[in-house]
Each structure stands twice: as C-alpha cells, then as structure tokens.
Amino acid sequence: MLETWSGIDIIPRPDTAKRDISAVTVDRDLRLADTTSNQAIQFGVTAEMFTTSDYPLTQQWSKALRKAGFDGIRYWARHDLAHVDACIAVFAPSGDHTSTAKKPSDFGVLGTENLLDRPDLWKALEHESGIVVLDIPGSL
Known part of the structure; x- marks a missing residue:
C-alpha cells in the first residue's frame, strides 16, 4: 500500500474501493x-x-x-x-496464470478481498506511517 500511497497524508475512502488484495499460492x-x-x-x-x-x-x-x-x-x-x-x-510472462x-x-489464488473490507490493513498503515483513510465530506 505504501507503494501506491506514499508521500500523502490522507487517502479518500472511495480510492480504497478501487483496490483488491489477493492471497496466492505457488504449487512448486x-x-x-x-x-x-x-x-x-x-x-x-x-x-x-x-x-x-x-x-x-x-x-x-x-x-x-x-x-x-x-x-x-x-x-x-x-x-x-x-x-x-x-x-x-x-x-x-505477463497476464493471468491462475490454474484452471x-x-x-503452478499458480493459484486462495482468495481476493477489496481493500475497503480490510480495516485492519488501514489501521496498520496509519499506525506505521501516519497515513489515514477518511470519508469525503458531504457538500453543503
């Protein structure tokens, strides 16, 4: 996540909905x-x-x-x-190599989650780097 959001202090919450995280396996x-x-x-x-x-x-x-x-x-x-x-x-080589x-x-995906659904990762990011995720305020 630091690769994407380093150098900024605040991430708008809608930006987190655009990202997924996957657990992958390699069977060799x-x-x-x-x-x-x-x-x-x-x-x-x-x-x-x-x-x-x-x-x-x-x-x-x-x-x-x-x-x-x-x-x-x-x-x-x-x-x-x-x-x-x-x-x-x-x-x-580039592209999807998930086993079907x-x-x-040799590659498999154990699961994929949207980053919006992983508040534990955002709490860790804030704790370790000071970067916070905030809602966008509504218009007046």
Missing part, C-alpha cells in the same frame, strides 16, 4: 535470488535495485536472474525502511 518449490542478503553485493547488487523507480533497469535484472536459473527474487520493499518483512516477486481445469498451472 521456487529458486529465489535473495537480494536481501549482504552476500548479494558480490554480484553487483546494491540497495538501488529495490529503491529505484527505473523499471527498465529492474526488468534487466529480472531477465538476467531468470536466465541464471532463478524463478524469482526476494527483496526489500522500497517503502519499508524497517526491513522486517521481505517481498517476493515471481518471474512469469482447462489450463492447469
């Missing part, structure tokens, strides 16, 4: 490049990889890592300065 072991490890520096990895908004650069990294046999990357979210929980990005009876795959 993944080989991840751990860029959160200090050992990654020997491969030229610096914090710039996960703090830049230069997406062509990060796409070059993902292409090189995939070519080297990695299925994805473990990295720090650029807006989480505490570095407590790492993120995982799985390399795959007609088109089985």
Whole structure:
C-alpha cells in the first residue's frame, strides 16, 4: 500500500474501493535470488535495485536472474525502511496464470478481498506511517 500511497497524508475512502488484495499460492518449490542478503553485493547488487523507480533497469535484472536459473527474487520493499518483512516477486510472462481445469498451472489464488473490507490493513498503515483513510465530506 505504501507503494501506491506514499508521500500523502490522507487517502479518500472511495480510492480504497478501487483496490483488491489477493492471497496466492505457488504449487512448486521456487529458486529465489535473495537480494536481501549482504552476500548479494558480490554480484553487483546494491540497495538501488529495490529503491529505484527505473523499471527498465529492474526488468534487466529480472531477465538476467531468470536466465541464471532463478524463478524469482526476494527483496526489500522500497517503502519499508524497517526491513522486517521481505517481498517476493515471481518471474512469469505477463497476464493471468491462475490454474484452471482447462489450463492447469503452478499458480493459484486462495482468495481476493477489496481493500475497503480490510480495516485492519488501514489501521496498520496509519499506525506505521501516519497515513489515514477518511470519508469525503458531504457538500453543503
């Protein structure tokens, strides 16, 4: 959520209705490049990889890592300065790869919720960052 709303203090509640959050599964072991490890520096990895908004650069990294046999990357979210929980990005072609009876795959969706229905996430965001969600006042 910080990726979307960092740098602002107030989020209008209707904006939360435009966003969903999903729990996903991958039904196979993944080989991840751990860029959160200090050992990654020997491969030229610096914090710039996960703090830049230069997406062509990060796409070059993902292409090189995939070519080297990695299925994805473990990295720090650029807006989480505490570095407590790492993120995982799985390399795959763009588009929906959810497993279906007609088109089985390794990816599944356990469930999807609208962010409007997750007040616990908004309370955590306010507690950790000071960003609040407010109703838009009615007109006079």
